[in-house]
Amino acid sequence: MENKQITILGAGLVGSLLSIFLAKKGYQVTIFERRPDMRKAGAIGGRSINLALSHRGLKALDAVGIKEKVQENCIPMPGRMIHDLEGRLDFQPYGKEGQFINSVSRGGLNELLVNEAENQGVKVEFEHRCTDVDFESASATFDNGSTVKADFLFGADGAFSALRSAMQKTDRFNYSQDYITAGYKELSMPPTADGDFALDPGALHIWPRGEYMLIALPNLDKSFTCTLFFPFEGPISFEALKTESDVTAFFHNKFRDAVPHLTHLEKEFFENPTSSLVTVRCDPWVKGNTALIGDAAHALVPFYGQGMNAGFEDCFVFNQLLEKHGQINDSLLTEYQSLRIPDANAIADLALYNFIEMRDKVADEKFILQKKIEKKLNQLHPDKWVPLYSMTTFSDFRYSEAWALGRKQQAIMDKVLDQSGIEENWENLDFEGIIHELN
Amino acid sequence: MENKQITILGAGLVGSLLSIFLAKKGYQVTIFERRPDMRKAGAIGGRSINLALSHRGLKALDAVGIKEKVQENCIPMPGRMIHDLEGRLDFQPYGKEGQFINSVSRGGLNELLVNEAENQGVKVEFEHRCTDVDFESASATFDNGSTVKADFLFGADGAFSALRSAMQKTDRFNYSQDYITAGYKELSMPPTADGDFALDPGALHIWPRGEYMLIALPNLDKSFTCTLFFPFEGPISFEALKTESDVTAFFHNKFRDAVPHLTHLEKEFFENPTSSLVTVRCDPWVKGNTALIGDAAHALVPFYGQGMNAGFEDCFVFNQLLEKHGQINDSLLTEYQSLRIPDANAIADLALYNFIEMRDKVADEKFILQKKIEKKLNQLHPDKWVPLYSMTTFSDFRYSEAWALGRKQQAIMDKVLDQSGIEENWENLDFEGIIHELN
Numbered sequence: 030m031e032n033k034q035i036t037i038l039g040a041g042l043v044g045s046l047l048s049i050f051l052a053k054k055g056y057q058v059t060i061f062e063r064r065p066d067m068r069k070a071g072a073i074g075g076r077s078i079n080l081a082l083s084h085r086g087l088k089a090l091d092a093v094g095i096k097e098k099v100q101e102n103c104i105p106m107p108g109r110m111i112h113d114l115e116g117r118l119d120f121q122p123y124g125k126e127g128q129f130i131n132s133v134s135r136g137g138l139n140e141l142l143v144n145e146a147e148n149q150g151v152k153v154e155f156e157h158r159c160t161d162v163d164f165e166s167a168s169a170t171f172d173n174g175s176t177v178k179a180d181f182l183f184g185a186d187g188a189f190s191a192l193r194s195a196m197q198k199t200d201r202f203n204y205s206q207d208y209i210t211a212g213y214k215e216l217s218m219p220p221t222a223d224g225d226f227a228l229d230p231g232a233l234h235i236w237p238r239g240e241y242m243l244i245a246l247p248n249l250d251k252s253f254t255c256t257l258f259f260p261f262e263g264p265i266s267f268e269a270l271k272t273e274s275d276v277t278a279f280f281h282n283k284f285r286d287a288v289p290h291l292t293h294l295e296k297e298f299f300e301n302p303t304s305s306l307v308t309v310r311c312d313p314w315v316k317g318n319t320a321l322i323g324d325a326a327h328a329l330v331p332f333y334g335q336g337m338n339a340g341f342e343d344c345f346v347f348n349q350l351l352e353k354h355g356q357i358n359d360s361l362l363t364e365y366q367s368l369r370i371p372d373a374n375a376i377a378d379l380a381l382y383n384f385i386e387m388r389d390k391v392a393d394e395k396f397i398l399q400k401k402i403e404k405k406l407n408q409l410h411p412d413k414w415v416p417l418y419s420m421t422t423f424s425d426f427r428y429s430e431a432w433a434l435g436r437k438q439q440a441i442m443d444k445v446l447d448q449s450g451i452e453e454n455w456e457n458l459d460f461e462g463i464i465h466e467l468n
Numbered sequence: 469m470e471n472k473q474i475t476i477l478g479a480g481l482v483g484s485l486l487s488i489f490l491a492k493k494g495y496q497v498t499i500f501e502r503r504p505d506m507r508k509a510g511a512i513g514g515r516s517i518n519l520a521l522s523h524r525g526l527k528a529l530d531a532v533g534i535k536e537k538v539q540e541n542c543i544p545m546p547g548r549m550i551h552d553l554e555g556r557l558d559f560q561p562y563g564k565e566g567q568f569i570n571s572v573s574r575g576g577l578n579e580l581l582v583n584e585a586e587n588q589g590v591k592v593e594f595e596h597r598c599t600d601v602d603f604e605s606a607s608a609t610f611d612n613g614s615t616v617k618a619d620f621l622f623g624a625d626g627a628f629s630a631l632r633s634a635m636q637k638t639d640r641f642n643y644s645q646d647y648i649t650a651g652y653k654e655l656s657m658p659p660t661a662d663g664d665f666a667l668d669p670g671a672l673h674i675w676p677r678g679e680y681m682l683i684a685l686p687n688l689d690k691s692f693t694c695t696l697f698f699p700f701e702g703p704i705s706f707e708a709l710k711t712e713s714d715v716t717a718f719f720h721n722k723f724r725d726a727v728p729h730l731t732h733l734e735k736e737f738f739e740n741p742t743s744s745l746v747t748v749r750c751d752p753w754v755k756g757n758t759a760l761i762g763d764a765a766h767a768l769v770p771f772y773g774q775g776m777n778a779g780f781e782d783c784f785v786f787n788q789l790l791e792k793h794g795q796i797n798d799s800l801l802t803e804y805q806s807l808r809i810p811d812a813n814a815i816a817d818l819a820l821y822n823f824i825e826m827r828d829k830v831a832d833e834k835f836i837l838q839k840k841i842e843k844k845l846n847q848l849h850p851d852k853w854v855p856l857y858s859m860t861t862f863s864d865f866r867y868s869e870a871w872a873l874g875r876k877q878q879a880i881m882d883k884v885l886d887q888s889g890i891e892e893n894w895e896n897l898d899f900e901g902i903i904h905e906l907n
Contacts, residue, residue: 197645201700201744205644206636261640305640 033057036169036179038159038192040064042135043323043340044185045142045153049093050348052149059179060146061157061171063186068140078215078254079246080138081106081233081334082131083422089341092348095145099138103131104247110232111391116286120232121391121400124419125407130233130334132246159191164199164317181357182319185340188309190325196316203312209330209384211241212261212303218245218253218290226251227290235387236284240265242388243284255291258306258388267303306330308377314366322347327373332383333421339376339428343369368427375432379421395446402445402455403438410464414438441466472496475608475618477598477631479503481574482762482779483624484581484592488532489787491588498618499585500596500610502625507579517654517693518685519577520545520672520773521570522861528780531787534584538577542570543686549671550830555725559671560830560839563858564846569672569773571685598630603638603756620796621758624779627748629764635755642751648769648823650680651700651742657684657692657729665690666729674826675723679704681827682723694730697745697827706742745769747816753805761786766812771822772860778815778867782808807866814871818860834885841884841894842877849903853877880905 035051037044040062048058082103090096107129108122123130143153158172168178169191184192196202218227228234230247240260245253260266270276273295280288288294309328314321323340347365354361390396406414417435420426426434441463445451451458474490476483479501487497521542529535546568547561562569582592597611607617623631635641657666667673669686679699684692699705709715712734719727727733748767753760762779786804793800829835845853856874859865865873880902884890890897 201647203646205646207642207644208640 034179034181035059036061036167036177036182038169038182038184038190039186039323039325040139040143040146040153040155041185041187041323042139042142042337043344044183045139045146045151046089046093046341047183047185047322047344047347048146048151049095049142049149050344050351052146052151053093054348054351057150058146059152059154059177061159061169061177062153062155063158064155066153066155067136068143078135079132079248080135080337081246082133082138083334083338084424085335085345086338086341087131088425089345092345093145095141099133099141100131102137102141102249103133104230104249105129106132106231106233106246108232109391110229110234112234112236112284112286113392114283114285119397121397124423128419128423130422132233132248134248137249159186162192162195162319164195164319167318180318184319184321184325185323187324188307188328190321192319193309193311193321193325196311196313196319196321199316202316203310205308205310206328207308209306209308209381210260210262211258211384212267212305213331214257214259214267214298214301214303216255216257216291216297216301217293218255218287219292220251221290224251226253228253235391236287237388237390237392238283239389243287244387245287253290255287258384261303261305270298273299308381310374310377312366312370314370315362320362320365326369327377329377329380330384331380332387333376333380335376335380335421335428339373342372372428375428376421379417379428379432379435394452398452398455399442399446402442402458405456406460406463409460413464413467437467473618473620474498475500475606475616475621477608477621477623477629478625478762478764479506479578479582479585479592479594480624480626480762481578481581481776482783483622484578484585484590485528485532485780486622486624486761486783486786487585487590487592488534488581488588489783489790491585491590492532493787493790496589497585498591498593498616500598500608500616501592501594502597503594505592505594506575507582517574518571518687519574519776520685521572521577522773522777523863524774524784525777525780526570527864528784531784532584534580538572538580539570541576541580541688542572543669543688544568545571545670545672545685547671548830549668549673551673551675551723551725552831553722553724558836560836563855563862567858567862569861571672571687573687576688598625601631601634601758603634603758606757619757623758623760623764624762626763627746627767629760631758632748632750632760632764635750635752635758635760638755641755642749644747644749645767646747648745648747648820649699649701650697650823651706651744652770653696653698653706653737653740653742655694655696655730655736655740656732657694657726658731659690660729663690665692667692674830675726676827676829676831677722678828682726683826684726692729694726697823700742700744709737712738747820749813749816751805751809753809754801759801759804765808766816768816768819769823770819771826772815772819774815774819774860774867778812781811811867814867815860818856818867818871818874833891837891837894838881838885841881841897844895845899845902848899852903852906876906 035056035058037048037058037060040060044060048060051058087096090099108120111119147153159169160172161170166178167180167182168176169182170176184190186192197204221227226247228245234245236243241258243255243257245255247253262268270279276295276298280294307328308330314326322343329336346368350361350365403416407416420431474495474497476487476497476499479499483499487499490497526535529538547559550558586592598608599611600609605617606619606621607615608621609615623629625631636643660666665686667684673684675682680697682694682696684694686692701707709718715734715737719733746767747769753765761782768775785807789800789804842855859870
């Protein structure tokens with residue numbers, strides 16, 4: 030084995046999972062993490078509190094034998110629960126019977142992965158902030174002045190990656206960071222006085238309101254974590270809600286059925302941070318003896334629940350390539366980035382696209398009708414017509430293939446939904462003809 | 469006047485022109501330039517040797533009263549001279565009779581502008597590399613440890629701007645850097661043995677070859693500066709030409725009539741640098757009491773000859789806004805970026821688009837036919853149909869409007885050129901009908 034010593038920057042979800050894959054292949058792995066040990070009391074947490082773990086992430090966890098252990102800490106969400114202005118509910122399954130996504134705590138999952146990494150012999154050094162990288166010697170310099178050399182170095186150090194920042198200064202590095210005009214704020218929804226979930230825990234709750242939305246994911250302690258996705262500026266925006274009574278009035282007006290459960294609404298609204306949402310794309314991901322992985326290579330907006338899943342799939346694919354090539358060499362690295370860059374760009378597009386779907390379309394009659402028609406198409410030809418959400422969330426389709434096929438399907442569905450009287454007559458559609466159009 | 473003291477980072481073309489505009493309005497301006505004084509012997513030059521100065525640039529120079537002085541050092545180029553594989557020539561005028569672009573030396577123009585700036589009382593500090601900026605206090609820290617505070621600070625410090633780099637680390641700063649797959653290399657074409665121009669100096673010469681091209685611009689000393697735009701990698705690329713005899717054979721094969729004049733071809737090919745070509749876009753351009761201008765805000769690929777012209781137009785527009793608002797304040801800055809960001813994005817698109825036109829389409833029969841038809845349309849309705857190249861190069865149309873209108877015109881022309889027999893019958897076209905389609 031050529032590259033025996035591996036440095037990983039970042040002990041987040043992707044860095045720690047990657048270290049397990051590599052340790053199991055016999056590499057000596059050291060992770061350097063900027064933050065203090067998250068397992069110690071008082072450590073400052075990462076970003077959002079809970080995440081949606083789905084097929085691609087589970088597949089990667091399964092490959093290192095910890096899927097079941099993780100699933101013990103998951104809450105299955107088989108569908109979305111749409112809340113309208115009057116508080117009426119509409120449950121929309123995400124996929125078929127038995128398919129679901131999983132609400133999981135970021136912090137809890139991260140601790141489990143770091144513990145598992147250490148069990149596999151990985152060394153984790155906290156409070157080491159990388160200040161510089163040398164690509165050829167795979168060496169990283171840290172804020173304590175030390176420099177560590179390895180045979181290969183991964184940047185799994187997130188959306189503001191130090192490795193990527195070093196790469197960006199080199200010639201011919203393509204890079205973009207794009208913020209959407211909305212930001213987000215987390216709000217807590219504690220258990221009821223009876224100690225029960227305030228809402229049905231078997232769903233991801235959405236209050237879609239066109240230009241903005243509130244969502245809620247269940248936690249193991251029977252609370253929900255709510256997230257308001259909301260414009261930064263404009264007539265309805267974070268900027269426009271200036272006082273506690275502005276907030277109270279707005280929430281009563283727009284999220285009426287959530288308000289009784291948001292027991293610290295006004296306080297949290299002004300005390301919790303407002304965070305921005307960025308998409309990062311870059312090319313190449315590999316330079317000398319270093320490579321980017323996870324958010325460092327492709328930060329996504331959160332609307333497809335695929336950020337962690339995409340990062341875990343990066344690890345899964347890298348591990349497959351390691352088995353194919355036998356070692357980390359130029360052919361492996363070339364194949365890694367030529368496979369994953371188009372997929373990362375596709376899931377970045379999909380995540381942006383799904384913001385519009387979640388905040389707006391899920392409440393739309395045509396959208397609901399489309400879901401019905403697509404369900405029927407999938408029942409008739411499960412191998413030929415898989416709805417885009419299912420391809421992305423419940424399949425091994427490459428993201429880039431799912432996105433290309435999804436756009437083709439949408440063009441066909443747009444024509445179908447344009448037919449007059451479709452609301453009444455959809456069951457008499459020429460389903461075979463629709464399937465045929467796909468070829 | 470509120471903002472009396474102005475710092476400008478960068479004494480390049482845009483920084484020095486901006487300083488003249490501001491000095492003429494009574495501001496006390498200091499420019500800090502990373503490089504040594506270009507007026508002293510031995511100073512390392514900037515990037516490309518000559519540039520194409522056209523209407524937008526001249527308009528800005530005229531506004532500070534130095535247009536004539538600059539034009540004395542210009543060589544007018546009223547058209548392109550296309551060289552085919554056999555060395556046959558085809559002259560294509562850029563616009564109407566009397567319209568031309570100007571070949572001008574970057575170094576010479578820069579010196580003239582810096583001299584003029586100093587004449588206007590601008591202080592220019594060379595060999596000051598900015599290492600950090602504070603947005604609110606408009607202060608810049610330099611590599612000699614000094615920090616200079618002003619009332620307002622401009623980053624006119626080019627494609628790798630220190631101000632933009634500081635902005636990029638702040639939240640919600642949208643940014644992209646995109647390299648094309650081709651690079652460029654400059655080659656010299658000295659005067660002939662008789663001391664004359666080797667080619668007709670009244671044209672920008674192009675050897676369009678599909679995926680790559682050679683161009684040549686005349687210099688005052690009767691030499692030409694040639695630039696090869698060529699893929700970095702691939703079967704025909706910088707990487708593929710490994711030996712002097714590879715280069716000789718390739719040039720003889722593809723640029724036959726240029727070779728006798730490229731007297732140091734093989735030596736220069738391997739000794740001169742191969743440079744990359746980047747498009748930089750960002751948003752916002754303003755933060756606190758600082759603003760980006762010129763390449764720092766919008767680096768372009770060079771194929772429309774508009775990089776300097778766009779930067780000079782930034783200065784012209786800023787000066788107009790200064791006259792409108794009376795001082796540098798929030799309304800001026802908001803208007804500056806809301807006007808110029810869409811225009812910068814449009815000229816960035818146009819410059820990328822024109823690479824394809826220059827290296828490929830100019831040698832195409834349909835392209836030449838389109839030029840004829842558009843010329844006729846323009847003669848019939850000079851106020852309604854202006855060819856895209858003319859709108860960009862010879863008019864005050866906003867770049868964003870020119871680009872939108874140009875795409876509309878191209879869609880109409882694509883249909884016209886698709887008609888069978890168009891080559892023979894174009895003079896019988898329904899020209900009024902075509903003009904009508906534009907509405």
